[in-house]
Amino acid sequence: MTFLTLSKIQKSFGAVQVVRDFDMTIEKGEFVSFLGPSGCGKTTVLRMIAGFESPSGGEISIDGRSQANLKPNQRNIGMVFQAYALFPNMNVAENVAFGLKVAGKPKAEIDARVNEMLGLIKLDHLADRYPYQMSGGQQQRVALARALAPKPQVLLLDEPLSALDAKIRVSLREEIRMIQQQLGITTVFVTHDQEEALSISDRIVVMNGGRADQIGSPFEIYNRPATRFVASFVGTLNLIEAKVIDPAANRIAIGDQAITLREPLGAVKAGDTVSLALRPEAGSIAEGAKGDTALTGKVVSSNFLGSVIRTRMKVGDAVISFDMFNAPGLSPPAVGETVTLRFTASDLLIIRE
Amino acid sequence: MKTNRLLAWVAIAIGVVYFIVPLIGTFEFSLRMRRGEYSFDAYQSVFSDMQFRATFGYSMLMAFFTIIFGILLVVPTAYWVRLRLPQIRPVVEFITLLPLVIPAIVIVFGYLRLYNSSSFIPLTNSTSGTNALLMLSYITLSLPYMYRAIDTAMRSIDVATLTEAAESLGARWPTIMFRCIFPNVMSGVLSGAFITFAIVMGEFTMAALLNRPAFGPYLQLVGANKAYEPSALAIIAFAITWLSMGLLQLVSRLQKTAPRKA
Incomplete structure (x- = not known):
């Protein structure tokens, strides 16, 4: 059931248009993340939902009710800010x-609800503390409890984890997700951190230049990026330029090595250039590795990243990275060594925008 | 390096002597009313003077109203400028600085031209109107200090985010102002209040030209007609100012070290 609807939302600050034709519907109880770089318009959309900014065009409705003439204090919305704002x-x-x-x-009723909320965030023992006496993580949990206490229809989270250190971020994001699922509250979460968005969202909206480039589940966003921007912004990705050899047979060439794509090439002709995307974890150079497609190249670098070893190899003019899981007996390939990378042709995506 | 340090100490010593010696001299002179021995007769004479009590009480009352109305004018102004109109902040700062560069006598003559008995708003027609005019004049005089004290306190809290947080929780403007903003800028409000108090207690020009029985004109009157009492009054006036400054220091120190409680 559609609960929060954003129809053709526009927002301009003077001559600068920061949000363009933003369309989206969010289901009741869904957790949606707006993901994108600074200045992509994600916070502006959130602030328009909260009523702190007025759209230059379009309409926002919650549970079928237009929010156009409602001030922020008349909307039944809970908001958590990056700076806690206790x-x-x-x-x-x-x-x-x-x-x-x-x-x-x-x-x-107030006392009962406060106790319930403090129990929910597990801070009942700190009820008498002042904000300055608490850590950032504790303050943000209180901010969450404060936003949830009046039972809002929608919960808005504006980069709530950005000011926290890495460990607290991970634990708090899991806590936020758990509380959201427990209460079943419709939630919009703004972040520039792809890991955060991928780990806790039902759906992700990847924003770029004021538009939604792609809306989909974390799995779809990561594995099937719709645009070059989404492909490059979410996760690490090899973007490879290839020459079309035979469009009818989906044959392309990377350097002087020809391979067949699973995905149809579409309206291109022989000699055209197409952009392909391949995740570093999609291929393997191990002996007996599975895969219907192979590329051979020379290793140019090999970096130890802890759980994985990221190796870069040159195929023609393209440099392709691939990851190997770290293991005690593993010996990474040496620079200059010739290796063969095997992968499934369906992992090679055509980037059309 | 040692010479520099020595010169610094010499400069401080000269400064201290310049400020302290006249004060000691004044205090010593104020004790000489009784011939041949030191006494507090001058202070006794001042405190037993009905006019002292009347003018002191009047100025205290004026200071109280000046502080209340000054706060009601400056807190919402500073808040609104920070929140919605940051681009006009330099203009507001300039306006609030004007009382420092325009002499009080010019301001009061301007007031008398604008609010005399034949003007559209004849405030000087009645005693209460003149009192109100004097209070408004005091607000003008204290504006540079009051505005800066409150604006600085507002800078220490994130006014915009706190306002948005309160709004998202359903609060309206009066609630936001008096429950979320005001308690958090209390140190600035108190600092401004103490400075305003000190200014009002010693102000002469406006009270004299508006012909009101304030403490400033009384100081001048006593100074012109008596010998020892003016020195005693000078020391009393200094004590009031120092008390205000001391309280101001105390409040700002408490603000730095203690929780901001409501």
Whole structure:
């Protein structure tokens, strides 16, 4: 059931258009991430949903109700900010109770809800603490509890993990996802961190230049990038230029090595150049490696990255990276060594935009 | 290096002597009312003077209203400028600095031209109107200090994000202002209030030209007609100012070290 609808949203600041024709529907209880680089318009879309910015065009509706004439304090939306934004003059319990007090709820109901929320974020023992007495991770959990306390229809998270250190980010993002699933609340999460988006989202919107380049599940976004931008932004990817040899037979050449693609080449002619994408983890140089396609090249570098060893090899003018899982007995290929990379032809994607 | 250090100490010593010696001299003179021995007779005379009590009380009351109305003018202005109109901040800063460069006598003459008994807003027609005019004049005089103190306090909190957080939780402007912003800029408000208090207690020009019974004109009157009491009053005025400055220091120190409680 469609719950949050964004129809043809536009936003301009003066002459600069930051959001263009943004269309999207979000289901009730869904966790959607807006992923993209700085300045791609993801936060602007979020702020338009919250009511802090007015769209220059288009419409936003929640549960069938247009939000056009509603001020931020009239929308039933909870928001968590990157900078926590806890009220410094209030302790944890007072912060969580703020929205309920504003709504004029009875004291008994407020107390019960505050206790419930503090239990949910496992900070019941810190109810009397002030924001300055807590770590960043704890403050952000309180901010989450505060946003959830008035039972909002939609939860908006504006890069809530960006200010935290790596370990806390991982644990808190899992906690956010768990709480979201537990409450079944429709959530929009803005991030520039692809790992965050891939790990906790039902769907991801990859944004570029104010548009949604691709909307899909993390699996689709990672494995089937629709555009060159999505392919290069999400994960590490080899972008390879190849020459078309025989369009009818899907035959192309990388350097002087011809291979057959699984995906149809479409409206191209012999001699045209096509862009192909291959994930580093898709191929293997191990003996007996599976794969219907092979490319042979010379190793130009080999870097130890902990769990994997990333090796780069040259095939014609193209440089292709591939990963090998680290193992105690593994000896990485030496620079200058000739290796054969095997992979499945269907892993080689044609990038059309 | 040692010479530089020595010169620095000499400069400080000269400064201290320049400020302290006249003060010691004034204090010493204020104790000489009784012939042949030191006494606090001058202070006793000042405190028992009905006019002292009346003018001191009047100025205290004016300071109180100046602070209240000054806060009600400056806090929302500084908040609004930070939140919605940051581009006009230099203009507002310039306007708030004007009372420092325009002499008080020029301002008060301007007021008298604008608000005299034959003008559209004849504030000087009544005592209460003149009192209101004097209070507004004091707000103008204290504006450079009050605005800066509050603006600096606002800079220490993320006004925009706190406002948005409160709005997303359903709060309206009065709630945001008085429950989320005001308690967090209290140190700046208090700093501005103490400076305003010190200014109002010693102000002469505006009170004298508006013919109001304030403490400043009383100081001048006593200074012109008596010998020892003016010195005692000078010391009392210094004590009031120092007390205000001390409280200001205390508040800013508490702000740095203690939690911002409501």
